Each structure stands twice: as structure tokens, then as C-alpha cells.
Amino acid sequence: MDALNIRGLVKKYGDFEAVAGLDFSVREGEIFALVGPNGVGKSTTLKMISTILTPTAGSISVFGLDTVAAAHAVRSVISYLPEEAGAYKNLTGREYLDFMAMVFLRDKSRAAEAVAYGAGLSGLGARLDDKIKTYSKGMARKLLLARAVMIKPRLAILDEPTSGLDIVNGYEIRKTIKDLAAGGMTFLISSHNMAEIEFLSGRIGVINKGRLLACDTPAALKSQFGTEDLEEVFVRLTQ
Amino acid sequence: MNIFMVLLRKEIKELLTRQLLFSIAAMILVFYVIGKSVGSHSRASGASNSIVVMDLDRSELSARLLAAMGGGKTPLKPSAFTDIESAMSAPEHSGESSFLVIPAGLARSVEEGRPSRLEFYSRFRKRASGLGAAMAASRIRKVSSLAAAEASSYALERKAPGLPPSFLRDPAPAVEFVVVDGRTEQVPLAQVVGFMQSQSYFFPIAVFFIVILSAQMIMTAIATEKENKTLETLLSSPLDRRMLVVSKLTAAAIIAAGLSGAYLLGMRSFMSGITAAAEGATAAAAGPALAKLGLVITTQGYLLIGLSVLVCILCSLSLAFILGMLAEDVKSIQAMLVPLMMPLMLSYLMPIFIDLSTAGWGIKGLLYAIPFTHAFLAPRAVMTGDIASVVWGIIYQAAVFAVFVTLAARLFSGDALLTLRLRLPGTRRKAAAQ
Numbered sequence: 001m002d003a004l005n006i007r008g009l010v011k012k013y014g015d016f017e018a019v020a021g022l023d024f025s026v027r028e029g030e031i032f033a034l035v036g037p038n039g040v041g042k043s044t045t046l047k048m049i050s051t052i053l054t055p056t057a058g059s060i061s062v063f064g065l066d067t068v069a070a071a072h073a074v075r076s077v078i079s080y081l082p083e084e085a086g087a088y089k090n091l092t093g094r095e096y097l098d099f100m101a102m103v104f105l106r107d108k109s110r111a112a113e114a115v116a117y118g119a120g121l122s123g124l125g126a127r128l129d130d131k132i133k134t135y136s137k138g139m140a141r142k143l144l145l146a147r148a149v150m151i152k153p154r155l156a157i158l159d160e161p162t163s164g165l166d167i168v169n170g171y172e173i174r175k176t177i178k179d180l181a182a183g184g185m186t187f188l189i190s191s192h193n194m195a196e197i198e199f200l201s202g203r204i205g206v207i208n209k210g211r212l213l214a215c216d217t218p219a220a221l222k223s224q225f226g227t228e229d230l231e232e233v234f235v236r237l238t239q
Numbered sequence: 240m241n242i243f244m245v246l247l248r249k250e251i252k253e254l255l256t257r258q259l260l261f262s263i264a265a266m267i268l269v270f271y272v273i274g275k276s277v278g279s280h281s282r283a284s285g286a287s288n289s290i291v292v293m294d295l296d297r298s299e300l301s302a303r304l305l306a307a308m309g310g311g312k313t314p315l316k317p318s319a320f321t322d323i324e325s326a327m328s329a330p331e332h333s334g335e336s337s338f339l340v341i342p343a344g345l346a347r348s349v350e351e352g353r354p355s356r357l358e359f360y361s362r363f364r365k366r367a368s369g370l371g372a373a374m375a376a377s378r379i380r381k382v383s384s385l386a387a388a389e390a391s392s393y394a395l396e397r398k399a400p401g402l403p404p405s406f407l408r409d410p411a412p413a414v415e416f417v418v419v420d421g422r423t424e425q426v427p428l429a430q431v432v433g434f435m436q437s438q439s440y441f442f443p444i445a446v447f448f449i450v451i452l453s454a455q456m457i458m459t460a461i462a463t464e465k466e467n468k469t470l471e472t473l474l475s476s477p478l479d480r481r482m483l484v485v486s487k488l489t490a491a492a493i494i495a496a497g498l499s500g501a502y503l504l505g506m507r508s509f510m511s512g513i514t515a516a517a518e519g520a521t522a523a524a525a526g527p528a529l530a531k532l533g534l535v536i537t538t539q540g541y542l543l544i545g546l547s548v549l550v551c552i553l554c555s556l557s558l559a560f561i562l563g564m565l566a567e568d569v570k571s572i573q574a575m576l577v578p579l580m581m582p583l584m585l586s587y588l589m590p591i592f593i594d595l596s597t598a599g600w601g602i603k604g605l606l607y608a609i610p611f612t613h614a615f616l617a618p619r620a621v622m623t624g625d626i627a628s629v630v631w632g633i634i635y636q637a638a639v640f641a642v643f644v645t646l647a648a649r650l651f652s653g654d655a656l657l658t659l660r661l662r663l664p665g666t667r668r669k670a671a672a673q
Contacts, residue, residue, distance in 0.1 A: 013658060050475040053654050072477060080475040086467030090253050102245045103476045147472075 001064055003028045003155050003186040004049065008058035011044050011210075018044045020210035021058070026155075026203075028063075031177065031187040033201035035194070037238055041210040042190045043083060046159050049188065050080035062155055079104070079153035083160040083190070085144055089133035093124055093143050096132060097150065104151045118150030121176060138169035145173055155186045162196060174200055194230045204230075208238045242478070243486055250490030254456055259494075263501050289314035290337040290382060293326055298346035300393050304357075307389035308339075308382045315339075323360055336362045336375050339382070349394050357386055419532040420624060426528035434529055435619065443615045446548055447587050450611065453495035453552055454559035454579050457487060458572050461563030465657075474656070481648045488556050488644070495552050533624055540621040543629050544614075550636035551614030555579060557643030564650050565659055586612035610636040 004026040011019040019041040026032040034042050047053040049060055051071040060067040062074045087096050097118045101111035119128055122142050132140060141162070149156055161177065162170040170193075177200060181187055191197050197204060198218045205215045214221060214237055218230055225233045290308075292315045294301045309315050316335070320326035323340055332338075340358040348355035359379050363372065392404035399407055415427045464470035473483060529535055536544070558579055566575045586609040595603060595616070606612045613632025620629045650656055 047471070047657070050471075052471055052474045052657060075475060075477040078475065080472065082468040082471045084468065085472060086469055088249065088253050088469060090256060091249065095249075095252075099245060099249050100472070100476075102242060103473065103478055106242055106477070 001028065002026060002061075003030070003063060004032075004188060005061045006045075006049075006058070009045065009048065009055055009060060010057035011041070011048060011053065012056045018210055019048070019055075022207065022210070022212050024205050024212055024215050026186060026188055028154075028186055029181065029184050030203065031181045031189065031201045033197045033204045034188065034190045034207060035192070035197055035204055035234060036207040038192075040208050042207060043159055045207075046080070046157050046188070046190055050078060050157055051075055052080070077154040078157060079148045079151055079155075080157045081144055081148040081159060081161060083163060087132045087140060087144060087147075090131060092131055093122065093128035093135070093139075094119065096143065097122075097128075097147060100147045101151065114150045114152070117152075118146040121150060122146035123172065138165050141165055142169065142173065145176065149176070149180055149185065152185065155188065156180075157188045159190045160192070161189060162191070162193065170196070194234060198230050206234060206237050213237045243482060246478075246482065246486035247490055247493075250460070250487055251493065254460060254490055254494050259456075263498060267501055289316050289335065290339050290378070291316045291318045291326060291332050291335050292339045292341065293318050293320055293323070294341045295321060295343040296341050296345040300346035300349060300390065301341045303393060304341065304386050304389050307385045313378050313382055323358070327360065327362060336364075336371075337379060338362075346393075349390060350397055352394075352398075357383065357390075359383060417528075417532060419534060422532050424528040424532050426532075431529065431532070431534065435534065435622065442544075442618045443587055446551065446611075446614055447583065449495055449498060449548075450552060450555040450583060451576075451580070452498055453491055454555045454562075455572065455576060456494065457491040457556050458559045458563035458566060458575060459569060460487065460491070461560065462566045462569045462572055465564075465566075466568050471657070480651045484560065484644065484648050484651050488553070488560060491556050492549075492553060495556070496549070534622050536618065536621055543626065543633075544617045544621055547614045547617040547629055547633050547636070550633055550640060551611050553640045554610040554636050554643065555583070557640055557647055560647045561643065561650060564647070564656055582609040583611050585609060586615055590616060607635075610639040 002025045006022050006024050009019055009022040010017065022041075022045060024032075034045065036042050044053065048055050049062065049067060051067050051074050054068055063077055065074045065077070067074050088099070091099065094115070097115045098111065101114040101118070102108070105111045105114060122128065122145075124139060124143060127135070127139065128143075132143070135143065145158070145161060148158065158177070162173050165173065174196060177187060177189070187200075189197075189200065201218065203215065203217050204221060206213045206221075214224075214233075216224070221233045222228060222230060225236055227233060290313055292305065292308075294305065294317065305315060318326050318329075318332065318338075320329060323338060326332055326338060338360040340360070342355065342358065345355050345357075359382075361375060361379065388408070391408055395402070395404040395407045414425060416423050417426050417428055417431050461470075464473075474480070559576075562575045562578060563572070566572055586606055589602070589606055590612065593602060595606065598606075613629075613636055617629050617632065620626070620632075650659070
């Protein structure tokens with residue numbers, strides 16, 4: 001079964017068509033990257049998959065569950081990390097993980113288990129007991145990624161997971177994603193960093209103006225365009 | 240732990256910041272300091288601002304006038320100067336603002352039935368602020384009235400011996416009665432009005448502050464969640480979205496209830512300072528009569544008022560919740576408060592100037608349609624025994640609250656939360672979605 005199946009997806013804001021008929025699917029255990037210039041509908045697509053926005057037309061199914069008709073059930077199998085998301089600054093890192101674990105799992109013992117796992121993943125150690133407002137951007141992002149995956153979702157949707165991070169923090173987050181995917185978790189990632197995409201993803205979907213322009217493995221795309229540079233593929237597709 | 244309690248605890252932790260606690264403590268302190276300062280300043284200025292008296296007549300009448308005037312609370316300072324210019328420019332009187340000249344020959348003029356006069360001079364400082372000038376005017380009015388009564392007695396004793404001057408001056412004195420719901424008490428209307436006003440202006444100010452503060456709090460909380468995108472995370476969770484709405488409202492209501500207590504405490508200090516200096520004594524004198532007229536608030540009355548205020552706060556919170564959802568970002572909160580401030584100001588200010596019982600249907604309809612009006616009017620209604628109107632007000636406010644909460648929950652469940660923006664003049668334009 002596909003982890004994600006999107007057919008004829010359209011999203012309109014008044015007269016503006018943010019997503020204009022997308023079709024693609026993501027296999028279970030795969031890391032799929034959605035790439036494209038700014039403002040072409042990547043975040044809107046991720047929000048529709050996360051059940052935060054409803055499609056104007058078309059359908060999305062997550063592990064066979066429709067995101068409109070079975071939105072509540074979909075929310076139980078996904079975890080979404082928005083681009084440049086923040087956390088509750090007056091909570092400590094641990095309190096934030098506690099809170100989110102309870103919100104997603106609703107069971108004290110499962111939540112405690114998830115928090116222990118998330119605390120380890122975050123790599124924040126004793127700083128987890130400090131208030132989030134004292135964290136650097138990298139620390140906050142690692143906490144948020146830990147939050148997103150600690151509940152072991154079947155599909156993790158990450159919008160620009162390493163945006164604005166330094167090399168070390170970016171590397172650690174990419175490594176975590178790769179390790180989790182090896183353990184069977186499915187990832188749908190949006191990113192502008194082509195090196196990151198190439199390192200992480202099994203397949204790439206390139207979109208522009210709300211439409212899918214290409215969808216294949218990085219190697220296949222490079223071969224198709226006769227280049228060794230994935231960025232060149234991206235530029236030639238989107239210009 | 241119950242998921243609602245988990246949400247509530249997080250909301251309270253996010254709302255109850257050190258900055259908020261500090262600003263509340265500072266506000267209470269400001270009220271307290273103003274109240275105490277006004278009270279002590281008024282008492283101090285009352286003691287120092289005496290009246291300098293130049294008795295140029297030195298007669299039995301002038302002695303009686305001084306005794307009568309000195310019998311009040313205003314201290315009199317005798318002066319040896321014989322003309323007002325010298326007295327006012329003398330260094331020893333440089334701090335004085337009120338002067339009285341009793342002219343030579345006053346007693347003889349009164350005895351012979353010729354008109355004479357007492358001359359009061361007031362030094363008015365253009366740059367002076369505060370209540371000093373008004374209090375000096377009140378002092379002179381009181382003292383001149385005592386002097387006029389004594390001069391009148393002196394003239395009557397000589398022209399109509401055998402009859403008491405008080406009888407001749409007012410052979411049929413007026414007595415005021417106030418009737419409330421068939422109960423009659425001998426008490427001046429001015430005292431009843433003074434007491435009612437002192438009770439009903441203190442309360443709405445406190446409610447006004449609480450409503451604005453709690454509304455601002457919840458709007459900021461929602462706009463911050465939107466801006467930080469923590470809301471998107473919550474919306475993608477398996478939580479019932481209505482629970483998110485209710486937990487936010489409950490947390491804000493709990494904090495608002497705590498703040499109301501703090502504000503009332505501060506305002507009580509503030510008002511007690513002001514009223515002690517101004518009309519507290521008058522109101523206190525009317526106390527027993529007011530109690531007999533039923534114009535006091537019982538414990539049940541206070542509970543009813545509290546309930547009215549609670550639903551008023553809930554109404555404002557739910558409206559603020561919707562406005563917060565429509566706000567572009569945290570910076571636009573100030574502008575987004577306008578749709579809440581306008582009805583709030585109307586319902587607070589208009590009943591102060593307009594008698595709603597005799598107002599036209601248009602004004603009545605407008606004011607009673609605003610849910611906050613019912614909370615502002617509750618103390619007066621309870622005091623006058625109009626319990627039915629308070630109860631109907633509470634029911635109406637609860638209905639408005641239910642409508643707002645339903646609307647908020649609907650907005651929270653759809654795309655509107657992330658895509659709808661209410662743009663008021665001056666707010667920044669921003670793309671609805673990326």
C-alpha cells in the first residue's frame with residue numbers, strides 16, 4: 001500500500017490557484033522530497049496532506065485514509081513539522097515534549113515512552129530542562145524534529161527541516177531522518193537544499209506553479225538531463 | 240491525566256508570564272499610590288490652606304463671625320495687616336491662597352440696617368494643577384455661608400428680640416424624603432445619588448480593565464500561535480478542535496478572574512483614597528437610610544453581579560478569540576482590538592450620561608444588544624432590586640457567548656483559520672498563504 005497517494009489535487013484561494021492538479025504517490029518507508037521555487041504550492045500541498053487545509057478538488061489518501069472524509073484517522077498516523085515552526089517559549093524543552101506526546105498519544109505511559117525517545121533524539125541533554133526561549137535556532141529545530149518523530153508516525157511531513165541551520169545541526173538532523181527511514185518510517189520532505197535532497201531522498205518531485213514537472217530518483221533525473229548536478233536539473237525544469 | 244487538563248495547563252503556563260505578573264503588580268501599585276497620595280495630599284492641603292483673616296472691625300459681631308467660621312474645619316489665621324495688598328505680598332503669607340477682610344464699621348452697619356460685606360480674596364495660581372483650587376473654592380463657600388448665618392443671627396437678635404434667629408431665618412424648613420419602591424426615608428436626594436454614583440462608577444472601570452486585558456491576552460495568544468506555527472502542529476494532531484477552543488478560553492478566563500481580583504483590590508485602594516477626600520463622609524452619613532431603602536448590595540446580589548461579569552468576560556473572550564484568529568500577526572492585535580473596544584466604550588460611557596429607562600428605543604436597542612452593557616448596569620440594578628433585568632442580562636450574555644463560541648469553533652475547524660485575514664486600516668498586508 002502507498003503511504004501517500006495524491007490524485008488531481010487542486011487548491012484555490014479565491015481566483016489564485018496555488019496547486020493546479022498534482023498527482024504523485026509515496027511508498028511506505030520511502031523518503032520523498034518535494035522541491036520547487038518559493039511560492040509554487042509546496043507548503044500548501046503539505047498542509048493539505050496534514051489535514052490543516054482542505055483541497056478545492058482532487059483527493060489525498062494517507063495509508064488508504066482520505067484526508068477529508070477520515071481527517072481524524074489521518075491525524076493519528078501522521079506528524080507534521082511546519083517550516084520555521086516555533087515552540088512554546090515559556091515551557092522547558094521537556095515540558096514541550098511532554099505536552100506534545102500527550103496531545104498526540106493521549107496515553108500517559110505511551111507518552112512517557114515517546115518523551116524518553118524524543119529526549120534522546122533531540123541530543124539536548126540537560127538543556128531540555130531549560131526554557132525554550134533560551135535555545136538557539138539549531139537547538140529549537142532539533143527539539144521540534146524530535147517532537148515530530150518521537151510519536152513514531154507512519155508518515156512524517158517535514159517542511160524545510162534544516163532551513164537556516166548551520167552545517168553541524170543540519171547534518172545531525174539529516175542523519176536522524178535517514179536512520180528513522182531505515183527503521184521503516186515514511187518521510188515527505190520539502191526543501192530548497194539540493195545537496196540535502198540528494199543525500200536524503202529516494203525520489204524527488206519537482207513542482208512549479210502548482211504542477212508536477214518531474215518525479216523520479218535523483219540519479220534518473222540527472223541522467224535524463226545529462227548532468228551530474230541536481231541543481232542544474234532543477235533550474236532547467238523550473239525556468 | 241485528562242487531555243483537557245494537559246491543554247489547560249499549557250495555556251496557563253503560556254499566558255501567565257513574569258511580564259504579565261509584573262505589569263499587574265505595577266498597575267495595582269499605581270492605583271494604590273494614586274489613591275493614597277490624593278487622600279493624603281487633600282488632607283495635607285486642607286490643613287495648610289487656611290484662611291488669613293484681617294479683622295478691621297474688632298467688634299462683638301466680628302468676634303462671633305470668627306468663632307462661627309473657626310467652628311468649621313477651616314483654620315483661621317489672624318493677620319495684623321490693614322490692607323489686602325500688603326497682606327498678600329507679605330512673606331509670611333506667601334504660601335496662603337485664601338484671605339478674608341472684615342471691614343471696619345461692619346457691626347454698626349448691620350445694627351443700623353445698612354448693607355455691608357465680607358471680602359474674600361483668593362490667590363489663583365495659573366500653573367497650579369490638582370484639586371487645590373476647587374477645594375479652596377469649596378472652603379470659601381462653606382465659610383462664607385457660616386459667616387452669613389452668624390451675621391443674620393446678630394441682626395435678628397437686635398431687630399426681633401424674643402424670637403430665636405434660627406426660627407426667623409427658616410420658619411418652615413424643607414425636609415427631603417426619598418421613596419424607593421414604596422419605602423420612604425428622610426434623606427436628601429443628593430446623598431442617595433452621590434452614594435449610587437460612587438458605587439456604580441468604581442465597578443464599571445474595573446470591569447472595563449478586565450475585559451480589555453483578558454481580550455488582549457487571548458488575542459495575543461492565538462496570534463502568537465499562528466505566527467509561531469505552533470497552531471499548525473496542534474491542528475494536525477488528533478485533538479478535537481473544539482477542545483482547543485475551550486481550553487484556550489478557560490485558561491484566559493481563569494487568568495482574567497485572578498486579575499479581576501487583583502484589579503478590584505487596587506481600585507478599592509484608589510477609590511477609597513479619592514472618596515475619603517471628596518464625598519465619602521456624605522455617602523457614609525446616608526448609609527442607614529440607604530439600607531432602609533434597600534439600596535445596598537447583599538451577598539446574593541454580589542454573586543449575581545459576579546456572574547454577570549463572568550459571562551461578560553466570556554463574551555469578550557470569545558469575540559476576542561475570533562478577532563485573534565483573523566489577525567495577521569501579533570503586531571496587528573492593537574488594531575484588531577478596535578471592533579471590541581467600540582461596543583465596550585459605548586456600553587461603558589453611554590449609561591453614565593443617558594438615563595436608559597427614558598431613552599429612545601434606538602439607543603436602548605443598541606446598548607442592550609451589546610452584551611457588556613448588562614454587566615455594567617448590574618450593580619445599579621441589584622441595588623435597586625431589579626433582579627429580573629440582571630438575570631435576563633446574564634441569559635442574553637450567555638446566549639451571545641454560545642453563538643461566539645460556536646462561530647469560533649467553526650472557524651477553528653476550517654481553512655479560514657489559516658487563510659482568512661481581517662485587514663483594518665493600518666495593518667500590514669501579507670499573502671494569505673504561501
